[in-house]
Structures are given as structure tokens and as C-alpha cells.
Amino acid sequence: MAKDNSAFSSIHEPLAPEAKVPGPQLKPAALRRLGEEPEKAEKKRGRQRYVEKDGKCNVQHGNVHETYRYLTDIFTTLVDLKWRFSLLVFILAYASTWLFFGLIWWFIAYCRGDLDHLGDDAWTPCVNNLNGFVSAFLFSIETETTIGYGHRVITDKCPEGIILLLLQAILGSMVNAFMVGCMFVKISQPNKRAETLVFSSHAVVSLRDDRLCLMFRVGDLRNSHIVEASIRAKLIKSKQTQEGEFIPLNQTDINVGFETGDDRLFLVSPLIISHEINEHSPFWEVSREQLKKDDFEIVVILEGMVEATGMTCQARSSYLMDEVLWGHRFMSVLSLEDGFYEVDYNSFHQTFEVPTPSCSARELSEAAARMDAHLYWSIPSRLDEKVEEGTIEKAAVEEDADKERNGNLASAESESKV
Numbered sequence: 001m002a003k004d005n006s007a008f009s010s011i012h013e014p015l016a017p018e019a020k021v022p023g024p025q026l027k028p029a030a031l032r033r034l035g036e037e038p039e040k041a042e043k044k045r046g047r048q049r050y051v052e053k054d055g056k057c058n059v060q061h062g063n064v065h066e067t068y069r070y071l072t073d074i075f076t077t078l079v080d081l082k083w084r085f086s087l088l089v090f091i092l093a094y095a096s097t098w099l100f101f102g103l104i105w106w107f108i109a110y111c112r113g114d115l116d117h118l119g120d121d122a123w124t125p126c127v128n129n130l131n132g133f134v135s136a137f138l139f140s141i142e143t144e145t146t147i148g149y150g151h152r153v154i155t156d157k158c159p160e161g162i163i164l165l166l167l168q169a170i171l172g173s174m175v176n177a178f179m180v181g182c183m184f185v186k187i188s189q190p191n192k193r194a195e196t197l198v199f200s201s202h203a204v205v206s207l208r209d210d211r212l213c214l215m216f217r218v219g220d221l222r223n224s225h226i227v228e229a230s231i232r233a234k235l236i237k238s239k240q241t242q243e244g245e246f247i248p249l250n251q252t253d254i255n256v257g258f259e260t261g262d263d264r265l266f267l268v269s270p271l272i273i274s275h276e277i278n279e280h281s282p283f284w285e286v287s288r289e290q291l292k293k294d295d296f297e298i299v300v301i302l303e304g305m306v307e308a309t310g311m312t313c314q315a316r317s318s319y320l321m322d323e324v325l326w327g328h329r330f331m332s333v334l335s336l337e338d339g340f341y342e343v344d345y346n347s348f349h350q351t352f353e354v355p356t357p358s359c360s361a362r363e364l365s366e367a368a369a370r371m372d373a374h375l376y377w378s379i380p381s382r383l384d385e386k387v388e389e390g391t392i393e394k395a396a397v398e399e400d401a402d403k404e405r406n407g408n409l410a411s412a413e414s415e416s417k418v
Contacts, residue, residue, distance in 0.1 A: 047320055050236045050249060051299045053201075055194060055316035078182045079189075086186060093179050098144060101168045102137035108160055109136065126158035144172035190306050194315035196221040197302055201349045203319045204328040205277075205291075205356070210368070212277040212361040214254075216319065217330055218302055219270035219348060226313065229265040229304035231256055231273055235282050236318075237296040252282050254298065267304070269343050270333050277361040288326045288358040296321055327356035 049058050070077045078089060109115055109130050117123035118131050129152045130136055139152045143165060154161050200217035207213070220226060233254035239247045256275050257263040265271055277283045286294065298319040306313050328351040333344050357364055 047295060047297070049318060049320070050297050051316055051318040053317055057316075075178075075182065079185050083186075086182070090179055090183065093175055097168075097172065097175055098137065098140050101144065101164070102133070102140035104164060105130065105139055105161075106133045106136035108158070108164065112158070124155055124157045126161040127152055127154050129153075140168070143168050144175075188309060188311065190309065190311045190313040193222075193306050193313045197226070197313075197315035198345075198348065199300060199302075199315075199317035200330065201323070202328075202351060203298065203324045204330060204351055205324060205326045206329050206354050207356055208274060208276075212357075212364060214275040214277060214283060214298075214324070215272050215330070216300060217270055217272050217348065218265070218267065218300075219333075219343070219345070220267050221345070224307045226265075226267050226302075226304035227307050227310075229267045229302060231263050231265055232258075232301050232303075233273075233275065234299045234301070235296055236299055237282075254282065255280065265302075265304075269341065270345075270348060272330055273300070279362070279365075281361070283361065285360050285362050287360040287363070290360070291321060291324060291326055294321050298324070325351055326358070327353055329354045 051057055078086060081089070105127065108126050112126055114123070114125035114127075114130065115132070117125070127136075127139055130139060135152060142148055142152065154165055156162075198219050198221060203214060203216040205212060205214050208215075218231065233256050235252040235254055236249050237252065239250040241247065254275050256273050262274075275281065277286075300317055300319070302315045304313060305311065331347040331350040331352060333347045335342050335344065359367075
């Protein structure tokens with residue numbers, strides 16, 4: 001486990017040379033477990049997944065000393081067992097009760113002396129035609145399973161046998177209810193329903209409405225739909241606080257439309273889930289080059305109720321940093337046919353490149369803000385220039401009008417003098 005946890009993070013900084021950790025020195029395995037030597041481990045192999053592509057959580061619990069807690073919830077423990085162990089417990093539960101009560105039936109017959117009077121017609125045994133342990137075992141099976149072939153039957157001269165018959169009938173019903181209930185719950189578990197819920201093999205980053213967005217695609221291969229489906233995403237990335245505390249596999253929410261309700265899906269056809277990279281996003285300052293160097297994992301979780309059974313189903317997948325394609329967009333899978341829409345799952349995982357800025361969303365937003373500010377100040381200046389031009393033209397017109405008026409007055413005065 002120490003080796004598996006060695007790739008928690010690549011951001012953890014080692015202690016300064018002058019700083020000394022109090023207490024005993026840690027072994028290399030412990031240092032790797034604490035994230036002290038992640039670089040060496042990452043050179044040997046790629047980043048360890050937290051959640052596999054098929055949804056299995058890559059976490060093992062070790063050094064669990066309080067194992068009695070599993071027995072306090074024995075029903076869930078039996079349901080969570082693998083099928084081979086569940087079938088083994090199922091067989092052992094019935095076989096042990098049959099053998100246990102068969103042994104008691106044989107012991108009663110032995111103590112009463114029924115086995116010594118097998119051919120005596122004047123003797124009334126506890127169970128007719130019980131002549132050994134095998135017949136007692138068969139009678140135990142007939143009693144618990146209520147088969148009742150009629151060859152072996154209890155008599156009314158055996159009160160201890162009547163009491164044992166009642167106990168076996170009650171305990172047998174309890175064993176039937178418990179084991180059949182476990183099998184029914186295990187069979188009806190919606191885990192396999194998640195096999196037909198598919199996620200795109202890659203996530204993409206591209207522009208949507210002039211904003212950088214992180215996107216991935218989900219789809220349902222069955223005609224029976226997932227009711228009240230919802231999607232959420234988590235960023236798994238190691239973190240170091242300002243106080244120097246190292247938090248391995250820190251989980252951060254990725255907003256996929258919780259505030260607007262876009263996280264609630266009507267999953268009839270494949271949908272592209274979009275996360276807008278804004279100032280609240282953990283990818284706000286991540287550029288294309290930094291994406292290649294960063295170390296993180298995106299876990300996506302799709303939940304909903306199975307329409308046929310009404311049971312809750314959950315499907316999971318994950319994307320590593322090298323599975324996020326910058327400057328790509330998903331191919332369209334939906335086409336309109338004669339009277340229906342057709343989904344082409346051959347193009348479900350396919351992407352194509354689109355022009356996308358390589359800068360971070362923050363830099364893109366700042367550039368857009370500078371451009372808006374430039375337009376804001378340039379528009380009034382142009383209006384001022386137009387106003388000045390109009391004022392000059394108006395002054396020139398007024399001056400010409402004054403000159404013309406003065407000329408007319410002078411000519412009128414000269415005419416009056418004449």
C-alpha cells in the first residue's frame with residue numbers, strides 16, 4: 001500500500017535542511033506513504049488512479065482491527081460478499097441446520113431405545129421408520145423444507161419430538177427468510193445496470209459562448225431510462241496548506257450546473273456535460289502548458305433510479321491529466337431520420353480540434369476586460385470628435401450667415417443714401 005500511495009502529489013515540498021522532524025526517523029516506505037518522495041515513484045510508473053475507468057475505487061482498507069463491526073451488520077456483509085462466497089454461505093447455512101437437527105432426531109431415537117426395537121410392532125417409536133442417522137437426516141430435511149413424503153412421521157407419544165419439530169419449523173423459516181432475502185437483494189442489485197451507462201474516454205477543453213469550458217459526454221445504451229438522473233464531478237488533487245499541512249487526494253467540487261439545475265439530466269440520448277471555467281473553478285489559472293505538467297484526477301459520478309426496478313444506481317469514471325484534450329470538441333452523434341432520432345455510438349468517443357486559446361481562463365477574461373475597457377473609452381472619444389466637428393461646422397455656417405447679413409445691411413444703407 002505504501003508504494004501505491006507514493007504518487008499522491010507532485011507539489012509537496014520537502015522540509016528545509018535546517019528543519020528537523022522530532023521523533024524517530026521514518027523509513028523510505030513511510031516517507032513514500034506520506035508523499036515525501038513522489039517524484040521518484042512517478043518516474044517508475046504513471047499516476048495511480050483513485051477511481052478506475054470502469055468505476056471501481058482503487059482503495060484497499062488495511063490494518064482494520066475492529067472486524068466485529070462487520071458482524072454487527074451481518075446482512076450487509078453477506079450481500080457484499082462475492083458470489084462464490086455467498087453461494088458457499090447459502091449451502092452451508094442449510095446443510096448445517098439439516099445436519100444439526102438430524103443429529104438431534106437421531107439422539108432422541110437413540111435415548112428412547114427406538115433403534116433397539118426396529119422390528120417390534122408393539123413398540124411406539126418417536127418417529128416411525130427412523131432406523132439410523134441417515135434416515136434421521138432425511139427426516140430433518142423433510143421437516144425443514146416441508147416436503148413430507150409420508151414414510152417417516154412423528155408420533156404423538158414423543159413430547160420431546162413435538163417440541164423439536166416446532167423449533168425446527170420456526171428456525172427453518174427464519175433461515176429461509178434470511179438466506180432468500182440475501183439472495184434476492186444480491187440478485188436485484190443495480191450494479192450491473194451501470195455497465196450500460198457510458199462515459200467518453202476523454203474530456204475536452206474548448207470555448208463555449210466565448211468562455212473556456214471543461215466537457216465530457218455521458219450516454220445510456222438501454223431503452224429503459226434512468227429516472228431523476230443527476231451528475232456531479234470531483235477534482236482529486238493533493239494539496240499543501242499555507243501552514244505546511246499536506247492533504248493527499250484532496251477532493252474539490254467541480255460545478256456542472258448545480259446552481260442552474262443543469263446537473264439534473266434527461267438521459268434519453270447522449271449529453272455533453274459542461275463545466276464553465278470561471279473564477280470559482282479550480283481550473284481558473286490552468287493554461288494548456290500547465291495542464292500537461294499538472295497532476296490531478298477528475299472523478300465523475302452519475303446517479304439515478306432504474307426505471308424497471310426503482311432502485312438507485314450509480315456509475316463512475318475518471319479522467320487523468322493526460323486524458324483531458326485541450327482545444328477539442330466532441331463529434332455529433334445525433335441525427336434526424338424518418339420519424340425518429342438516431343444515435344451513432346461509433347462517434348461517441350471521437351473528438352476534433354477547434355481553435356482555442358492556449359492561455360488560462362483568467363488570462364482570457366483579463367484580455368476581454370481590457371478590450372471592453374478600450375472600447376468603452378474609445379467610443380466617447382469618437383463621439384467627442386464628432387461633436388467638435390459638428391461645432392466647427394456650425395460656427396463656420398454662422399460666420400458665413402453673419403457676413404451675408406452684414407453685406408445685405410451695407411448694401412441697403414448705400415441705396416438709401418443714394
